[in-house]
Amino acid sequence: IMVAAAMGFALNAALEESAIREWGWRIPFLFGCLIVPFIFLLRRKLEETQEFTARRHHLAMRDVFKTLLKNWPVVIAGMLMVAMTTTAFYLITVYAPTFGKKVLLLSA
Known part of the structure; x- marks a missing residue:
């Protein structure tokens, strides 16, 4: 949230209102798209904790749907x-x- 607020402040300070309306509003989305590969790379390098690995088990989709229908x-x-x-x-x-x-x- 703080990064988004800072980016909004920086864009408003650096660009004219007309530039923000025309193309500047796309910059935060571009930034978000550019950090996605980094986030996936970072997540792939992290190891799971031993507790999580020990408790992990996969449910069958049938059991998931049965639970959803029951509740x-x-x-x-x-x-x-x-x-x-x-x-x-x-x-x-x-x-x-x-x-x-x-x-x-x-006033705005």
Whole structure:
């Protein structure tokens, strides 16, 4: 989060608003794409702990689906909770600032 905030601050300081609107908004996505290979390489080099290796066992997909079907109310409740938090997040981060700027005529 701190890196993203710093990148946003740096972009706003370095680029004009028109440049950010035209092409500058792509820079954080490019940065994210460039660090993915490094993250995979780093993860591949890490060793699992002995406790994790000893406890690891693979379930059959049949058992996974059986558990999901057995606990379907919990699965549905979890899906609804994720949908509600996602909706609230976008209302706060996208809709509210736009509403404030366009309807309430607040300064950016």
